[in-house]
Amino acid sequence: MNMMTADSVRPARTPTDQRRLAGARRPVRARVPGAGALLGAGGAAASLLIWEIVPRSGVVSPKYLPPASEVLAAFVERLALQSFWTAVGDTLITWALGLAIAFAAAVVLGFLVGSVPLLRTFTSSTVEFLRPIPSVALIPLAVLIYGTGMQATLLLVVYAAFWQIYIQVLYGVVDVDPVAEQTARSYGLGRWSRARHVTWPSALPYLITGVRLGAAVALILTITGQLTIGSPGLGQSIDVARSSGAVASVYALILATGILGVTVNVGVRAVERRVLRWHTSVRGENTA
Amino acid sequence: MLEVTGLQKIYRDREREVEAVRDLTFQLTEGELACLVGPSGCGKTTLLKCIAGLMEPTSGTVELAGRSVTGPPPDMAVVFQEYGRSLFPWLTVQGNIELPLKEKKLPKKRRGELVAESLEAVGLSGSARAYPWQLSGGMQQRVAIARAIAYEPRVLLMDEPFAAVDAQTRADLEDLIRDLWNRFDMTVLFVTHDIDEAVYLGQRVLVLSSSPTVVQDDVSINLPSVRDQLTTRSDARFTELRTRIYSEIQNAKHTSAAAK
Numbered sequence: 001m002n003m004m005t006a007d008s009v010r011p012a013r014t015p016t017d018q019r020r021l022a023g024a025r026r027p028v029r030a031r032v033p034g035a036g037a038l039l040g041a042g043g044a045a046a047s048l049l050i051w052e053i054v055p056r057s058g059v060v061s062p063k064y065l066p067p068a069s070e071v072l073a074a075f076v077e078r079l080a081l082q083s084f085w086t087a088v089g090d091t092l093i094t095w096a097l098g099l100a101i102a103f104a105a106a107v108v109l110g111f112l113v114g115s116v117p118l119l120r121t122f123t124s125s126t127v128e129f130l131r132p133i134p135s136v137a138l139i140p141l142a143v144l145i146y147g148t149g150m151q152a153t154l155l156l157v158v159y160a161a162f163w164q165i166y167i168q169v170l171y172g173v174v175d176v177d178p179v180a181e182q183t184a185r186s187y188g189l190g191r192w193s194r195a196r197h198v199t200w201p202s203a204l205p206y207l208i209t210g211v212r213l214g215a216a217v218a219l220i221l222t223i224t225g226q227l228t229i230g231s232p233g234l235g236q237s238i239d240v241a242r243s244s245g246a247v248a249s250v251y252a253l254i255l256a257t258g259i260l261g262v263t264v265n266v267g268v269r270a271v272e273r274r275v276l277r278w279h280t281s282v283r284g285e286n287t288a
Numbered sequence: 289m290l291e292v293t294g295l296q297k298i299y300r301d302r303e304r305e306v307e308a309v310r311d312l313t314f315q316l317t318e319g320e321l322a323c324l325v326g327p328s329g330c331g332k333t334t335l336l337k338c339i340a341g342l343m344e345p346t347s348g349t350v351e352l353a354g355r356s357v358t359g360p361p362p363d364m365a366v367v368f369q370e371y372g373r374s375l376f377p378w379l380t381v382q383g384n385i386e387l388p389l390k391e392k393k394l395p396k397k398r399r400g401e402l403v404a405e406s407l408e409a410v411g412l413s414g415s416a417r418a419y420p421w422q423l424s425g426g427m428q429q430r431v432a433i434a435r436a437i438a439y440e441p442r443v444l445l446m447d448e449p450f451a452a453v454d455a456q457t458r459a460d461l462e463d464l465i466r467d468l469w470n471r472f473d474m475t476v477l478f479v480t481h482d483i484d485e486a487v488y489l490g491q492r493v494l495v496l497s498s499s500p501t502v503v504q505d506d507v508s509i510n511l512p513s514v515r516d517q518l519t520t521r522s523d524a525r526f527t528e529l530r531t532r533i534y535s536e537i538q539n540a541k542h543t544s545a546a547a548k
Contacts, residue, residue, distance in 0.1 A: 179373035182342050186366040187388035187439065197387060201378040278378045278419055 066248040075252035084237070084256075091222055091233040091260065094150055098157025099218045103211065106162050110169025115199070120170070131167070135160035135221050139228055150232065153225025161218040165210035172206025173199060205279050212268045219264055223257055234260070289475050290316040290339070290443060295348035297334050308334045310500035312348070316443075321469050321476045323486035326496030326504075327537055332479045335501070336447045339477070340366050352443060361443075362392075365436035369448040371429040375420040381407070382416040385435045392439075406438035409468060426457035433464070437472060446478045450485070459517050462489055466515060483537070487511075487529045488520060495533055497540040505536050 051068040054060050062070075078084040113119045135156045146152035176199055184198045226235025234257055241249040276282045295312040298305050308331040316322050326332055337343035339350050341360040350357040352364065368374040375384050382403055389399045407413050410430040420428050429449060436444055446465075450458045462485060469476050480486050486493045487509060495505040511525060520526055 177373045179368055179370050180376060182337075183366070183368060183374045185342060186340050186360045186364070187391065187435075188360055188362055189388070189391050193391055198376070201376070204378075278421070283421065 063247065066251060070248045071251040071255065074246075074248040075255055078249070078252055078256070087232065087234045087237045088256070088260070090150070090231075091226065091235070091257075094153055094157060094226070094231070094233060095215075095218050095222045095264075098154050098222065099161050099211075099215055101154075102158045102161035102214055102218070103165055105158075106165035106169055106210065106214075107207070110166050111173055111195070111199075111203075114170045114173030114203075115195070127163075127166075131163045136224060136228075139225070142225070143229055148230045152229050153222060153231040153233075156225045157218045157221045160221045161214035164214040164217055165207070168206040168210030168213075169203060172203030175206070176202045205276055205281060208268075208272045208276060212265075212272065215264050215268050216261070219257075219261055289318040289320070289353060290477070291349075291351040292335075292339065293349050293351070295335065295338060295350065296346045297331070297338060297343070298346045307500040309338075309345075311502050312496075314494055314503055314506065316475055316477060318442075319473065319475055320492065321466075321478070321490055322492045322494060323490035324477065324479045324494045324496060325481065325483055325486040325533065325537070326501065327498050327541055328481050330496050330499050331501040332481070332496065333447055335496075336366075336445055336477075336479050340364065340445055342366075363440075363442040365439045365441035365444050367429075367432050367436050367444070367446045367449045369451050371425070371432045371449075371452070372420075374432055375428060375435075377419065377421050379419075380416065381412070381418050381420060381423075381431050381434075384420065384431060385438045388435065388439050402438040402440070403434075406434040409437055409471065410434045410464060424457075426453045426461065429453060429461060430464070433461075433468070437468060440472075441474055443475045443477065446476065448480055449478075451481070458485075463515075463517065465489060483530050483533050484521070487526060487533065488515060488517075493529075493533060495536045495540070504540050505533075507533060 048068045051065075055062040055065045055067045066074075113123055138156055138159060139152075142152040142155040146155065180198055180202070181194065184194045189197065222233065223235040223238075225231055226233040227239055228235075230236055230239065234253055238250055238253045238257075241253060273282055292315070293313050295309055296307070297309040298307045300306075312335060324332060324335070334343065338345045339357065341350075341357045341364075344358075352361050355361075376387070379387065385403045385406060386399050389402060394402070403416065404413070407416060410433050412427060412430050412434065415423060415427065415431070420431055423431065429452075433449070450461050453461065465476070465478070466489065478486070478489055480489075490509050493507045493509060494503055495507065496502070497504040507529065509529060511520060511523065511529075
């Protein structure tokens with residue numbers, strides 16, 4: 001879970017609940033840029049060393065926690081297997097498809113509901129009720145409707161990611177600078193033009209924040225669904241490895257999901273830097 | 289050209305009513321450069337928004353070239369005080385100037401000409417590809433002015449456009465406005481709280497009272513049409529005019545205080 005909260009919740013302008021979360025978990029920055037990377041690498045090496053020593057010294061039984069070297073060996077072994085890459089592919093497809101569906105639905109609905117105050121008030125109580133429902137509570141329902149195929153997991157992913165993006169869009173659509181809006185109107189921009197040239201770019205920082213949160217949540221739910229429902233993917237592989245007693249493989253697969261999570265986060269960050277290069281969160285305040 | 293008749297604006301919310309503008313009537317003739325000056329909080333911005341068609345007056349009418357203003361008129365451009373918020377940060381300088389022209393459905397070639405011409409007129413020919421936030425405050429306001437010029441308006445409204453720039457930039461921008469007004473064929477209504485600025489720029493200065501606002505005085509500025517920051521400002525007539533308007537405004541404050 002940490003992967004999604006620690007550094008991903010740092011948008012320039014977001015609702016206060018998220019800002020609070022960010023404040024509580026903001027990572028401490030090293031003063032010298034190079035020193036930060038070095039410290040980080042050192043920290044990782046130290047963790048691996050402890051992981052190696054703890055099972056070997058017998059503090060924890062190697063049966064439950066194999067030493068790091070064994071897990072890494074199992075991981076490298078997996079990399080050569082066709083079945084591993086199929087599982088990675090299935091996981092990525094479920095994740096991407098779920099995120100895409102959630103994105104499309106959230107943008108369309110968010111813009112629609114966000115720009116009609118009456119509709120917004122009308123739907124807010126329902127949204128506030130549905131949003132906190134943990135996606136995993138829908139597992140029985142998903143299985144009932146779709147069996148154990150990918151669609152069942154997809155349902156969970158879409159549900160969880162949708163709210164993350166939808167709420168952001170809802171806030172973003174109303175946070176249009178009145179001066180920008182009046183400028184657009186005074187230059188004769190119609191409703192549609194204003195939506196496209198003013199509201200959309202104004203909401204973009206929110207939308208990207210939503211996508212960043214949604215992408216992380218989508219991955220969590222992808223793995224969860226595969227693990228508990230048994231849809232094909234890395235989650236299912238973990239469960240298979242567990243039931244066959246291949247403990248080192250279980251850890252190796254967990255490692256793979258972690259790497260996937262980091263990759264997803266780095267990817268979304270790169271998109272953000274590109275799309276929002278004009279925004280203060282990316283360009284900084286120190287301009288002429 | 290521009291006729292404001294009996295304009296009144298009352299802001300209402302649940303608890304109270306605020307009469308920002310009581311009864312404003314004035315006319316601008318074609319090609320005139322008029323300044324509106326008044327004490328702070330006298331409803332200058334309210335008036336301007338009503339003229340720009342961005343706000344509906346409670347009563348009274350605004351007519352532009354004989355047609356009643358109910359929404360933003362197609363031949364009017366507005367320059368706002370807050371250039372940083374009025375320019376779109378996601379568009380380059382060129383993109384900002386071009387957006388209204390695209391909306392007017394002008395062909396690409398014509399848009400290019402207008403962008404180049406307007407940027408040249410404000411002295412920013414090299415900055416078309418820059419983003420507004422990469423420029424200084426004074427330059428940003430020049431971009432906003434270029435956007436207005438490129439729109440080819442018959443009437444240019446300016447809402448305290450230089451209130452947020454430093455004194456030297458301000459003097460340059462004042463001269464720029466005189467220059468643009470001479471060069472392009474347009475009527476300019478310039479709103480300011482700065483009496484010196486109003487006298488220096490205008491052919492005519494409309495003095496507003498404190499809120500609830502009426503036109504207190506209409507002063508014709510009989511200074512030579514070629515103005516210069518040094519000689520014009522040291523002219524005896526300049527001093528005389530600014531003294532007169534200053535006392536008008538002081539007067540306005542006191543009368544309204546007495547009325548309360």
